[in-house]
Every structure is written in structure tokens, then in C-alpha cells.
Amino acid sequence: MATALHNLSDYDPSEIPSGKGIRIGILVAEWNREITHKLAEGAITTLIQHGVDEQDIILHHVPGSFELTKGADWMAQSRKVDGVICLGCVIRGETPHFDYICQGVTRGITDLNLKYPLPFIFGVLTTETFEQAAERAGGKHGNKGIEAAVTVLKMIDLHTYL
Ligand code: DLZ
Numbered sequence: 001m002a003t004a005l006h007n008l009s010d011y012d013p014s015e016i017p018s019g020k021g022i023r024i025g026i027l028v029a030e031w032n033r034e035i036t037h038k039l040a041e042g043a044i045t046t047l048i049q050h051g052v053d054e055q056d057i058i059l060h061h062v063p064g065s066f067e068l069t070k071g072a073d074w075m076a077q078s079r080k081v082d083g084v085i086c087l088g089c090v091i092r093g094e095t096p097h098f099d100y101i102c103q104g105v106t107r108g109i110t111d112l113n114l115k116y117p118l119p120f121i122f123g124v125l126t127t128e129t130f131e132q133a134a135e136r137a138g139g140k141h142g143n144k145g146i147e148a149a150v151t152v153l154k155m156i157d158l159h160t161y162l
Helices: 033-049 063-079 097-115 132-134 144-160
Strands: 024-029 055-062 082-090 120-127 137-139
Touching: 024 063, 024 120, 033 055, 033 082, 033 120, 033 132, 033 137, 033 144, 055 063, 063 082, 063 097, 082 097, 082 132, 097 120, 120 132, 120 137, 120 144, 132 137, 132 144
Parallel strands: 024 055, 024 082, 082 120
Antiparallel strands: none
């Protein structure tokens, strides 16, 4: 797995644009909540560390990763946010649902990025096992929520130049 070689929390804080005055939406899937709530913690802590006001973080939950797309679309329509972080965790297990959900949410978030001028960040872990997900939600491979927070700040900053 590619992230086995890359710590998701590794970044240079001096390269991250300030989040002062920026409003961020965070959507968290309730499936595998032991994991997704850790992703949300990582994202929120990182946004605040980089200047986003706690009151400018708008947090909502959706039932599963498949619903992240719809929730993020509604958030964008509300015009209250400058960027949206989508957090979820899909574990393969023994069900074909894995492929359908991964394809659905990947396509959905891609489509939203093309539909709106604001960035939608893919913070969805897709792993074979619960242990692999835990390693990427504050474990030995870092926290994908941190990576998502850094990414949304970079993308919002990039948009100010283009
Ligand atoms: C149904 C389902 C399954 C089997 N597995 C997961 C999962 O690992 N992670 C996740 O976020 N959601 C899962 N879901 C729920 C779907 O995302 C969705 O909520 C339901 O299919 C209802 O649309």
C-alpha cells in the first residue's frame, strides 16, 4: 500500500498558508466511527493550529461514506464554506459493497470539484482491514485527517492566485 511509505501527518508547517478568516466544512461518515472521529480530530486540530477560527469550522455527519458526496454538495450550496473536507473509512471485509462505495464516493467528490469553484478534499481511507485504517487515523502512518486539513488550506490559497 502506497501510504505505508508515506506518513500522512508529515508536512512542513512553514509552508502552510494561514487559515485566518477561512470557513471550512467537514463531513464525517458514521460508518467505522472509531476511525472517522479520529480523522475529524486530526483535521480540526490542524485547521486551528493554522489559524482557522473554531467557529469557522462547520462539522456535520452523514451515515456512510457513500453519503459524503450529497452532504458536501448541500454544504457547497449553502455558500457558507470556502472548502469542504470529506472524511470516511471503507474497509473491504468480505462484501462487494467496498468497490461500489469506493467508486461512488471517488467519482462523487471528483464531480463536485468540477462543479463548484471551491475544493472538496478526499479524506477517505480505503483499506483491507480495520488495523490498516487505525494505522492511518493517528497510528504509525499518521492521520489522514491532518493531510486533508493541510490540503484544503493549500487549495484555497492556490485559488486566490488563479
Ligand atoms: C453498507 C456499507 C458497508 C458494507 N461498508 C461501509 C464501510 O466500510 N464504510 C462506510 O463508510 N460505509 C459503509 N457502508 C455504508 C454506505 O456508505 C452507505 O451509507 C449505505 O450503503 C447507504 O447508502
